[in-house]
Amino acid sequence: MSGSLSITSATTDPALLDLPWHLPLEAWPNENIAALPKGISRHLVRFAHLAGHVVAIKETTAEMARGEYEMLRTLQRLEVPCVEPVAVITNRSDAEGDPLKPVLVTRHLRFSLPYRALFSQTLRPDTATRLVDALALLLVRLHIIGFFWGDVSLSNTLFRRDAGAFAAYLVDAETGKLYEGGLSNGQRENDLEIARVNIAGELLDLEAGGRVADELDPVRISNGIVDAYRSLWSELTGSESFSSAERWRINERVSRLNKLGFDIEELAIRTDAQGTTVRIQPKVVDAGHHQRRLLRLTGLDAGENQARRLLNDLDSYRASYGKGELDEEMVAHEWLVRVFEPVVRAIPSELRGKLEPAEVFHQLLEHRWFLAQKAGHDIPLAEAVASYINNVLRHRRDEATVIGPTTGTITTSIDVVPLDTSAVAVVDPDDEDDWRLKV
Template structure:
C-alpha cells in the first residue's frame, strides 16, 4: 500500500495519530475521537474530530480539488479575510482521494438552525445575516477573490456585538486574482442572490409556511442592493470645488463608522488648471474601532464588539474626569476601565448567560440590553436589572442579544453544539 502524503500546518500529536491510511467513511468511534455534528447538504463527506483539545473539520475530496481549495484558503488567511482556517491536506493515493483539514470555527452558527428559530416577523435579525453576507462578498471582491458558490449553506455566522460576521466555509469553486472585473463581480452577486433565495425557500418549506416565500425572495434580492451601496461607498470618487474640500471629513467619518480604516486620501485636480478636485480614498482593513480599542486597552475583539465597548469606555472616561475635576487621558481611562469595569462585568455577564459564547460578547449583550431597557423606562435601569434580563432570557426583541435567546430557547448550549441542525 502507498503511504498517505501528509501536509499539516498544525502538527499536533493527536492529528498525526489519526488513521490517514483509511478512507474517511471508515473512520468510526471510539477508535477515532469523532464528534457527530450535522452539516446540512454537502457534496462531499464531512466529519469532525477532537484532537489535542481542539476541534477540526475534515472533508473528503478529489485530490485536485482538495489541493486547490487548500491553496485558496491559505491565500484568504494571508489576506486576513473571514474564512475557515486551513490546517492541512492529506493525499491518499490508494483511494484517489484527499482529506482537507480545517480548524473548527468555534461559536459559529449555520443559517438553518438560526432561521428555523427566528420568528417570521423578525426581519431585523434576518437583515443582520444578509448584511453580513453582502459585506463578506464585498471584502472578498476587494481582494480579488471570486467565490463562485456563495450561499447560506456555505456561510457560517459569528456574533460580533450587535452585528453578525459571515465567514466563507467552502472554497472549492473560489479563485484568487489580482483584481476582479465588473463582470466577475456581477456573476458572483447573481449566484449569491440565486443561492440565498433557494436557501430561504428551503426554510419556508421546512417550516411548512409557503406564505413566507414572497417576502423571503424579496429579502434575497436585497443582497444586491446591500452590496452595491457598500461597494459604491468604498470606491466612489466624487468631485467638488477646492473650497468644499471639508467634505472629505464626512466621507472618512462614514467609512470609519462602518469600521473601515482609511490608509490614504488623495485629492487631484480633475484636469490641468481646473478648480474641481477628484477624491480618492484608499480603504484599509475593517478594524477601525477594534484597532482603536486595542491601542487603549490591549483587548483584541471584533469590530462590532469594539464599537460597543468604546462607547462604554468613553462614558467611563467622562465619569473619571468629573470625579477628578480634570480631564483624564484616554490611555489611563482605558487601563482603569479594563481593571475596574470590563473584566469583572464580563465574568458576571458570562455567568448570567450560563457560560455560553465568550465573556466579551456577553458583556456587549449586557450593555445593549441595559440601554434598550433604559430607553423603554425613560431612565437608567442599572446593571443589575439588565443582568436579570439576560439570565432570564427576557431581553428586548429588537436587541441583537435576542439572537442568543432564539438560538437557545430553553437551555444553554455548548460551543460544540453550534453547528448542529
C-alpha cells in the same frame, strides 16, 4: 493503519495521527465525532475532536484539497474572515490496502453557526436580511482584494453574532481564485449573480420545508444582497466631486467609511485646472477599523460591531467620570480593569460556552438599558450582571461548540422567569434576537 499516510500542514499537530484515517469518513466511530450543526455540502464533511478543539474534515480530491488549503492560508494572511486551514491528508488506505479519499482539515470556528442553525422553528425576514447583509460585506471585502469566489452562498458561509448583527466567514474556497490585478466589473457581477441565485434557492428550500415565516419572501431577500453589495461597494470605492469650498466633505467621507468599519490607507485628491472642484477617491480600503482601535487600546480581539459597542461604552465611561483630559490608553486600561473584566469574571464557568465575552458584554449593556427603562433610573452594573446571568444567559444554548440542533428537525422552548414583581423576561434560547424583555 496500513499504507504511507501523507500530512501537509504548516504546524502539524501530532494528535492528527491518532484519528482513524484508515476508515472512510462516514464510518468513523462516535468517540471521534463532534455533534455540531453543519451546512449543505457537495462533499462529505464531518466534525471531529482533536486535542481539545474541533476540526472539520472534508473528503475531496488531492488536487482540490491542496488548492483550497493554500487559498485559505493566503486569505488568512490578507486578514479576510475565513476558517483556518489545518492540514491536507493524502495516501489514505483501509486495512485491505484499498485507497481512501484525501481530506482537507480546517479548524472549527468557535461561536460560529451555519445559517440553518441560527433560528429556531422559523426564519424571520429581519434575521434573513441580517445574514444577507453580512454576506454582502464579506463579498465586498473579498472583491476588494481581487478574490473571485465562484460559489457564493449561505451554505458556504459561517456566521457569528456581532452585537445585534452577524459577521460572515468564508468556509468553502474550493472554487475561489485570487487575481493580482483585481477583478473586472464582469467578474464582480458574476459573483453577485451567483450569490443572488444561490440564496434564493436556499431560502426557497427552507420555505418548502415550512422553515420560514409566512411573510418572508425568498426572492426579495435574495435580491437584497445586490442592493447591499452595490451600496457598500460604491461607498468604499466610488469617487466623489465637490466644490473646493466644501473641503470638510473629505473628513466626512473618511468618517463615513470609519463608521462602516473601514480604514483608508491612501486617499487620492485632485483639483481641476481652476482649483474650484475637488475630486476624491479611496485607493486602499482596510476593514476592521473599530477592531484595531479596541485591540490597540485594550488588547481585546472582538468582532467589528462588538468592538464598536465596547468602544462606545469606553468613551461613555471616559466622559461620565470626567477623564476626557487623561491619556486615552490610560483610561482604556482603567475601563478594562474596572468594567469589562469584572463582568467576564462574574460569568459562572459552566456558562462561559454560551457566548464569547464581547457578545456577553454587548448583551449585558442591552439588558441593563431595558432594566433602566423599566425602572426609570440607572441600574448598578452588579445588579444588571446578576439579572442578565440568571434571566438571560442561563437559558441560552452553548455556541462555542454547539451540540445540536442539526440540519434536521429543530425544536425550541420558552422559559418565563420573574425579574421582579412587575416584569418578566421571556427567553427563547434559540431565537436569533436572543431575548426580549416584556412588561
